[in-house]
Amino acid sequence: MEMERQETYDIMAVCLLAGKIMLQSGAETYRVEDTMMRIAASFGAHQSHPYVTPTGILFSVEGTEPTKTKLIRIIERTTDLEKVASVNGISRKISAGEFTIEEAYKELKKISESGSPYSLWVHVLAAAISSGCFLIMFRGSWGDFFPAFVTGGLGFLSLLYFHQLVPIKFFSEFSASLLIGLQALFFVSTGIGGELDKIIIGSVMPLVPGLLITNAVRDLMAGHLISGLAKGADAFLTAFAIGAGIAVTFSFL
Structure with a gap:
């Protein structure tokens, strides 16, 4: 027994x-x-x-x-x-x-x-490259690829840093999106970048909770209502934090 x-x-x-x-x-x-x-x-x-x-x-x-x-x-x-x-x-x-x-x-x-098989800088580089590629996908110009590359990489790095500083997702995502908006504004105001909206859209894409939204929908479809709603609320807060950070940036215009 x-x-x-x-x-x-x-x-x-x-x-x-x-x-x-x-x-x-x-x-x-x-x-x-x-x-x-x-x-x-x-x-x-x-x-x-x-x-x-x-x-x-x-x-x-x-x-x-x-x-x-x-x-x-x-x-x-x-x-x-x-x-x-x-x-x-x-x-x-x-x-x-x-x-x-x-x-x-x-x-x-x-x-x-086991930790991640990739180093911190590999993650940042991947975020930077994907930011530039997302800009092209959203019909941005190749001249804005470099600003989006830098802005997206630094924005993702700041997300990781702020999350270690204060382990609250909303704060780190808001701060990272605010920094992305300010960097994009800097590139456009100095003439290095051309289209502010395209640079911002491409740069925030690594922060977008795509997998979380997908899992929320799949859990709801599978009948797990509590988990689906909780993940949906989590994704909404992330989207709100990103939008709020960019909105603060536009208030400086």
Whole structure:
């Protein structure tokens, strides 16, 4: 009986760790719940009930008395689809019987403790290049590519810096968009840039919560109303922060 209880706890630990990694990395709510149930079923816990929200995971397993239930909080959320794919890969191997509980937990722990495979400057460079490319996509001129490149890169760098300074998303996104607007205004006023609106639009695109909006819609369509509405509200606040920062910039005109 004691061994069965301990095995149940081990299964729950693996499922909760997998769910935590996926939720923190930007996975949809229904995908997290489905993965947790599949892992539990593969280890013999067929009566599992995960309940996932953007800020926490509640997981319960039946079959032993009393019923086991655990709760974990989710504080930080980011976008790292590579980790989501890695957890899905481990889940498939568990379903195929290639991992024991201990091996699966060790592999998931490695993923959880691993940082981003790309350095800070690679992220900033990618944001800068994408800003310039978005400007061209929105029919901007090639002469504005460099201003958008610089503005988008510095804006994304300031987002990361302000978020470390004050871990409040609204503040960091507002500050970053304000800085983007001021930089774009500087480039246009000095004659280096031509179209202020195109430079701003291209530069703020790395800040736009595209994945968050997509996940909100997908969760709503899958019937996860609380998670869908919460993620939608989060995306709205991000969009409002970006718009407010740019609006402050235009007040200087």
